[in-house]
Each structure stands twice: as C-alpha cells, then as structure tokens.
Amino acid sequence: GAGVSQSPSNKVTEKGKDVELRCDPISGHTALYWYRQRLGQGLEFLIYFQGNSAPDKSGLPSDRFSAERTGESVSTLTIQRTQQEDSAVYLCASSRRVRTEAFFGQGTRLTVV
Amino acid sequence: AQSVTQPDIHITVSEGASLELRCNYSYGATPYLFWYVQSPGQGLQLLLKYFSGDTLVQGIKGFEAEFKRSQSSFNLRKPSVHWSDAAEYFCAVDLGSGNTGKLIFGQGTTLQVKP
Numbered sequence: 001g002a003g004v005s006q007s008p009s010n011k012v013t014e015k016g017k018d019v020e021l022r023c024d025p026i027s028g029h030t031a032l033y034w035y036r037q038r039l040g041q042g043l044e045f046l047i048y049f050q051g052n053s054a055p056d057k058s059g060l061p062s063d064r065f066s067a068e069r070t071g072e073s074v075s076t077l078t079i080q081r082t083q084q085e086d087s088a089v090y091l092c093a094s095s096r097r098v099r100t101e102a103f104f105g106q107g108t109r110l111t112v113v
Numbered sequence: 114a115q116s117v118t119q120p121d122i123h124i125t126v127s128e129g130a131s132l133e134l135r136c137n138y139s140y141g142a143t144p145y146l147f148w149y150v151q152s153p154g155q156g157l158q159l160l161l162k163y164f165s166g167d168t169l170v171q172g173i174k175g176f177e178a179e180f181k182r183s184q185s186s187f188n189l190r191k192p193s194v195h196w197s198d199a200a201e202y203f204c205a206v207d208l209g210s211g212n213t214g215k216l217i218f219g220q221g222t223t224l225q226v227k228p
C-alpha cells in the first residue's frame with residue numbers, strides 16, 4: 001500500500017476485555033515496530049519484528065501484551081485483560097530494512113473504560 | 114540509562130520568526146539522530162536524520178538540525194516559521210545496540226505559531 005495502515009483507528013473497550021490492533025506495513029518493508037504513546041508523552045518502544053521473528057520484545061510492559069507478524073506482512077498487537085493504564089495511542093512503523101527511515105501509521109487510539 | 118531530553122514542552126513563536134527546538138541525548142557513543150513532526154490527526158513524519166558526516170543536516174519543509182558532539186545535542190532550526198508548522202516535534206535516537214533500529218523518543222515539544 002501507499003503507507004502504513006492501522007486498524008481500527010479508535011477502539012473503546014471495557015476493562016478486562018482483550019483487544020487486537022492491526023498493522024499493515026508498507027509492502028516490501030522487512031522491519032516493523034510497535035510503539036505506545038500515552039497522553040502528553042513521547043513514544044515508548046514495545047516490540048521489533050524482522051520478518052516474522054521478534055528479536056526485540058524488551059518494551060512489552062507485561063505478559064498481557066503480545067504481538068505476532070505473518071511473514072513480512074500484517075502484524076497484530078494483542079492486549080489481554082485490558083487495564084485503564086493501557087489507554088494510549090498505539091503506533092506501528094515499518095522500514096525497508098533495519099536502520100533505514102521508518103514510516104509511521106496514524107495509530108490506534110485505545111480507550112479502556 | 115540512555116535518554117533523550119527535549120527541555121521545552123511548549124513553545125510559541127510568531128509567524129515569520131526563527132525557531133530553535135532543543136534536544137539532548139545521554140549516550141556514550143554517537144547515535145543515529147532523528148527529528149519527527151506530528152500534526153494533529155496525522156502520523157509521524159520524518160523531518161531529517163543524522164547518521165554521520167556533515168554535522169549540519171537539511172530536512173524537509175525548510176528545517177535543519179545541527180549535531181554537536183561536545184554538547185550531546187541535536188537542535189532543530191528553521192529561519193522563518195509558517196503557520197502550518199504548528200505541530201508536535203519529537204527528537205529520537207537510534208542507539209544501535211543489537212542493531213534493531215528501535216528509536217528512543219523525547220517527550221516532544223508542542224509548537225504554537227501566532228499570526
């Protein structure tokens with residue numbers, strides 16, 4: 001596609017429910033990143049994929065967070081048993097290969113009520 | 114711990130005035146350095162990057178940034194601000210550890226432009 005696409009753009013969920021966030025990277029981009037942006041703060045790194053393997057999961061805040069990627073394509077970030085502190089904008093980025101320009105999607109705004 | 118600091122949370126400048134946004138990083142070696150802009154309702158857009166070489170880098174939309182190793186700084190500048198520059202600006206570094214390309218971001222600086 002023309003850019004990184006994320007869905008849904010907005011998600012409101014009840015505390016305790018599971019949510020899945022989707023990222024479609026730019027075609028041909030092997031590197032994929034997930035970041036979280038809390039209100040008024042910078043972006044926090046969550047996880048990095050190279051192809052469909054995740055060599056760096058160091059930013060995942062708890063075992064309620066997981067992510068997977070199909071080949072060099074779609075990635076899903078799953079948050080289980082959501083908590084109010086999970087409310088944030090979740091941003092996905094992809095790059096042709098590691099350490100080249102990363103292109104960001106518009107994010108999914110998650111609100112846990 | 115490695116960190117990126119943007120000391121100014123909010124800056125207001127008049128249209129046509131010059132702009133400088135500050136960024137300092139804490140890291141032993143020279144990282145890769147980036148400035149991103151986030152306009153309301155938009156994703157992050159890369160303004161410019163520094164990997165090596167000339168310490169003054171030119172970016173899009175008339176922005177430039179200067180890497181100063183002695184000050185661990187990478188300040189963003191624009192000689193004449195336009196109303197459309199109002200946005201949030203993020204400095205980011207790629208420490209290169211593990212070669213993952215993950216970025217560490219500053220807290221961001223919100224730029225307001227007065228007519």
